[in-house]
Amino acid sequence: MTRFLTIAFLALASIAAPAVAQDTPGPLRIEITEGVIEPLPFALPQFIAGPGAEDQAADITRVIAADLSGTGLFREIPRDAHISPITSFDSPVEYADWQAINAQALITGSVTIEGGQLVVRFRLFDVFSNEPLGAGLQFVGSPDSWRRMAHNVADNVYERITGESGYFDSRVAFVHEEGPKNARLKRIAIMDYDGANVQYLTDSRSLVLAPRFAPDGQTLLFTSYESGSPRLYTLDLATVSRRPLSDHLNGTMSFAPRFSPDGDRIVFSLEQGGNTDIYLMDVATGMQTQLTEAPSIETAPSFSPDGTQIVFESDRSGSQQIYIMPATGGEARRISQGEGRYGTPVWSPRGDLIAFTNQQSGRFHIGVMRTDGSEERLLTSSFLDEGPTWAPNGRVIMFTRETAGTDGAPAIYSVDISGRNLQRVATPGMASDPAWSPLNN
Amino acid sequence: MKLLLKLTLLVAVLGLGACANNRYLGDTTINPNAAGAAGDPNSVAYFNQTVGDRVLFLVDQSSLTPTAEATLDDQADWLLRNMEYTALIEGHADEQGTREYNLALGARRAASVQAYLISRGVSASRLNTISYGKERPIEICSNESCYAQNRRAVTVLSAGLGS
Numbered sequence: 230m231t232r233f234l235t236i237a238f239l240a241l242a243s244i245a246a247p248a249v250a251q252d253t254p255g256p257l258r259i260e261i262t263e264g265v266i267e268p269l270p271f272a273l274p275q276f277i278a279g280p281g282a283e284d285q286a287a288d289i290t291r292v293i294a295a296d297l298s299g300t301g302l303f304r305e306i307p308r309d310a311h312i313s314p315i316t317s318f319d320s321p322v323e324y325a326d327w328q329a330i331n332a333q334a335l336i337t338g339s340v341t342i343e344g345g346q347l348v349v350r351f352r353l354f355d356v357f358s359n360e361p362l363g364a365g366l367q368f369v370g371s372p373d374s375w376r377r378m379a380h381n382v383a384d385n386v387y388e389r390i391t392g393e394s395g396y397f398d399s400r401v402a403f404v405h406e407e408g409p410k411n412a413r414l415k416r417i418a419i420m421d422y423d424g425a426n427v428q429y430l431t432d433s434r435s436l437v438l439a440p441r442f443a444p445d446g447q448t449l450l451f452t453s454y455e456s457g458s459p460r461l462y463t464l465d466l467a468t469v470s471r472r473p474l475s476d477h478l479n480g481t482m483s484f485a486p487r488f489s490p491d492g493d494r495i496v497f498s499l500e501q502g503g504n505t506d507i508y509l510m511d512v513a514t515g516m517q518t519q520l521t522e523a524p525s526i527e528t529a530p531s532f533s534p535d536g537t538q539i540v541f542e543s544d545r546s547g548s549q550q551i552y553i554m555p556a557t558g559g560e561a562r563r564i565s566q567g568e569g570r571y572g573t574p575v576w577s578p579r580g581d582l583i584a585f586t587n588q589q590s591g592r593f594h595i596g597v598m599r600t601d602g603s604e605e606r607l608l609t610s611s612f613l614d615e616g617p618t619w620a621p622n623g624r625v626i627m628f629t630r631e632t633a634g635t636d637g638a639p640a641i642y643s644v645d646i647s648g649r650n651l652q653r654v655a656t657p658g659m660a661s662d663p664a665w666s667p668l669n670n
Numbered sequence: 671m672k673l674l675l676k677l678t679l680l681v682a683v684l685g686l687g688a689c690a691n692n693r694y695l696g697d698t699t700i701n702p703n704a705a706g707a708a709g710d711p712n713s714v715a716y717f718n719q720t721v722g723d724r725v726l727f728l729v730d731q732s733s734l735t736p737t738a739e740a741t742l743d744d745q746a747d748w749l750l751r752n753m754e755y756t757a758l759i760e761g762h763a764d765e766q767g768t769r770e771y772n773l774a775l776g777a778r779r780a781a782s783v784q785a786y787l788i789s790r791g792v793s794a795s796r797l798n799t800i801s802y803g804k805e806r807p808i809e810i811c812s813n814e815s816c817y818a819q820n821r822r823a824v825t826v827l828s829a830g831l832g833s
Contacts, residue, residue, distance in 0.1 A: 409810070410807060410810035411806075411807050411808055411809075411810050413805070436802075436805055438769065438805075439769065439770075457800075458800050459773065459800075459801075480798060480799070482773070482777060482800070482801060484770060484773055485770045485773075498770065498773075498774070500773075500774060500777045500801070502781055503732070503777050503778045503780065503781020503782065503784075503785075503799070504777075504778075504781075505773075505774035505777060526771060526774040526775065526778070528770040528771060528773075528774050529768070529770045529771070542768075542770075542771065544771075549768075549771055572767075572768040572770070572771050573768050573769075573770065586768050588766075588767070588768075591766075612812070613765065615768045615769065616768065616769065631765075633812040634810075634811060634812050635810045635811055635812075637765075637810070637812060662769070
């Protein structure tokens, strides 16, 4: 198993900007709004390889290109259209050559092996302003961590151009599925957000559901039937060892757990005697507090990023709708207002939006709404879409999409919050219940 | 352990007559396929196939239809005649819903069946419930003919002396 090693970040102030700086601010900017945008064309010449680093340079360049292109906000200009090759990381940039092919952004870099460590350097240029955009950076780490370094370069480029924080250096936990629809085998798995480095974390002997990350990204929470009925487990990602979360009353089910943003509490659903309510568990003491007390179904709770509120679904009105209550329990107010049924609410890490599953007229939709329920937008539509999870920057959502029929199969898809760039996420086979990690630390 | 085995044997002989030899005694779970002829009204096979081990539900509902109640009346009668069995009531939902809600709905259905059996005199200590939500469909097409079969609660028997 590849351990995540610390990557040292060094801003090299001494990397001199090869071109003469100008006073005019760069127009190199993408605003991620709802408007239709043309993807920003960029050029990414292969990173210059030091001796022995040729494969890494090619691989790293490829991952950076895939990260940026995969957002739907950037479009790579093919290498065979480049006029002047980049032969050295420090040689001056011929802006006219890049302007001629309409590359608005130019990314150059180098990959070398120094003292057994991989060193990745990059610069970003605002081509039509004839100047660099930000300082050059270098990353140092073990050769094993080349993917993370590539993602960090791409995150830096993304942040400088969009003004939003990036999300490429992240992972997704999910459920890997095999077998026919009436005999599915499920396992907890984890992968890089782009589908690389898949690792299986449980075997398929027991039904497992819905893994979720702890805020430090080092532990998963999930639900397993291995004891005979659904109970909560934590799994340490470094050791792959799991343990049940707490003592458990016979004749009850626990499921749908999520950590609070500070990691001190877990909110979850507890079923007793046919009724399901929301409970809070103190992680340190294991003490449980009941937050809702109603004969209706209360489930799928999720914390606000400041930890003070919980959004959840309830059918107390007669159909599934979305409610918000204080994180200590108490009076809940309904926020879902539109057609159909609402479930699986998840609060964006930015605090501004709540993603959800909506079901109406026999179709399922992933959607977002403001935290007061206003400005609801449905982003997807299909036979069965459910269970959104937020990218760390709150601008992209992954979810499960299942096809209909006897051969119906689940897969993981992503879409950005404007509804654009719907695409399938590559997994080894059928997959469901994605959970996006925080940015890797 | 020996006492338990003797009691199991005694109850089995009293309750099952000529069919006892077909059972693997000493195991607390009886394979319904190994049970005596389905014609034997005290066999698990009879319970599953003639009494009916399952009831079906309307969309989003956990309330019992008259048909369901009739089946459960027969289940209760059987359980009261065959006191050596306990039951795990599995609640299920069709795929037309989100995962957590369907787990909760399946639990409601199982509880509904459990409550009804208790009201018919079956001791609560003999009954347990579990929900599988939409995770264990038996029919896999995506239309109502299959969905109707999946919206079910199944009473699964185990031999034991009560919990």
